[in-house]
Amino acid sequence: MPHPPTPRHRARPALLAALLLALLVPAAAGCGRPGSPPVKGPTAADLPSYPVARDFSLPDSPTWTAAKRRGRLVIGVKEDQPYLGERDPATGTYRGFDIEIATMLAAALGFPEHAVTFRTVASANRETALQNGQIDLYVGTYTINAKRKQQIGFAGPYYLAGQSLLVRSDEHDIRGPQDLAGKRVCSVAGSTAYQRIRAQYPKAVLVAYDSYSVCVDNLLTYQVDAVTTDDAILLGYAAKVPDQLKVVGEPFSKEPYGIGMRRGDDALRFALDDALAAAERNGTWRKAYEATLGVSGMPPPTPPPIDRYPAT
Numbered sequence: 399m400p401h402p403p404t405p406r407h408r409a410r411p412a413l414l415a416a417l418l419l420a421l422l423v424p425a426a427a428g429c430g431r432p433g434s435p436p437v438k439g440p441t442a443a444d445l446p447s448y449p450v451a452r453d454f455s456l457p458d459s460p461t462w463t464a465a466k467r468r469g470r471l472v473i474g475v476k477e478d479q480p481y482l483g484e485r486d487p488a489t490g491t492y493r494g495f496d497i498e499i500a501t502m503l504a505a506a507l508g509f510p511e512h513a514v515t516f517r518t519v520a521s522a523n524r525e526t527a528l529q530n531g532q533i534d535l536y537v538g539t540y541t542i543n544a545k546r547k548q549q550i551g552f553a554g555p556y557y558l559a560g561q562s563l564l565v566r567s568d569e570h571d572i573r574g575p576q577d578l579a580g581k582r583v584c585s586v587a588g589s590t591a592y593q594r595i596r597a598q599y600p601k602a603v604l605v606a607y608d609s610y611s612v613c614v615d616n617l618l619t620y621q622v623d624a625v626t627t628d629d630a631i632l633l634g635y636a637a638k639v640p641d642q643l644k645v646v647g648e649p650f651s652k653e654p655y656g657i658g659m660r661r662g663d664d665a666l667r668f669a670l671d672d673a674l675a676a677a678e679r680n681g682t683w684r685k686a687y688e689a690t691l692g693v694s695g696m697p698p699p700t701p702p703p704i705d706r707y708p709a710t
């Protein structure tokens with residue numbers, strides 16, 4: 399039976415998000431060029447609800463068993479990424495495509511929304527938070543790659559993004575990563591975006607913070623010349639202030655987003671892969687996309703094939 403929608407709220411200080419919002423919201427009034435999402439995100443009423451699997455049981459999964467015993471599934475997310483993972487500082491509610499994927503999968507594991515706790519975890523702390531059990535799952539623009547797979551497990555992918563560049567509208571010299579020599583480029587510590595610039599574009603002057611909203615703040619105040627990370631993230635910031643920011647060039651990497659979990663919990667990984675495959679087949683994935691990232695008018699992409707790799 400479908401679970402009725404309830405607000406997704408978790409109390410946690412979000413100073414940076416609040417600062418960003420204060421900076422962005424007044425400037426955003428009245429904007430809206432073709433292809434940019436409306437400034438106001440989806441409301442709770444637009445969000446799909448997900449059937450909670452009542453008799454679900456996964457005794458072979460240590461993570462699931464511990465969460466069931468505690469009565470809560472704790473999911474690490476982002477709180478300052480528009481349309482992906484965004485926390486409303488006034489209500490504490492989390493919204494966005496990643497939050498929908500997390501809520502959908504929690505329901506498939508038998509956890510209704512009121513038994514899910516979202517916890518903001520920065521890019522650099524994701525592996526550690528999963529390894530030491532601070533969170534059960536992580537759903538937040540988390541690229542699946544071989545290096546991370548040595549430390550944690552990944553279900554999915556559920557979306558394919560690509561690294562891009564965000565600049566001010568008055569910037570005309572930066573059109574791609576080849577133009578970054580001598581430019582101040584901001585990214586987030588522990589991200590694939592940061593690592594790629596450091597390794598492949600060493601002439602860029604790289605600046606790292608804990609979250610992309612701080613980078614965007616620095617871009618708007620002329621402290622840096624560009625922000626780099628996944629296109630899905632950057633387009634959300636640009637949509638909030640389309641008169642001041644733009645995404646330039648073509649994506650220059652492939653970032654398949656996975657659901658992070660403890661390495662070796664293959665029972666959980668396969669269960670999540672199955673749940674995701676079912677959601678992609680029956681239209682639930684599409685509804686989640688349309689209610690969040692899809693408000694830009696971008697038609698739902700075909701989700702990338704699920705990488706159901708052998709037990710670890």
Ligand code: GLU
Nearest residue numbers: 521539540541589590653
């Ligand atoms: N998808 C990239 C990564 O996982 C960049 C976005 C992020 O930092 O979450 O590193």
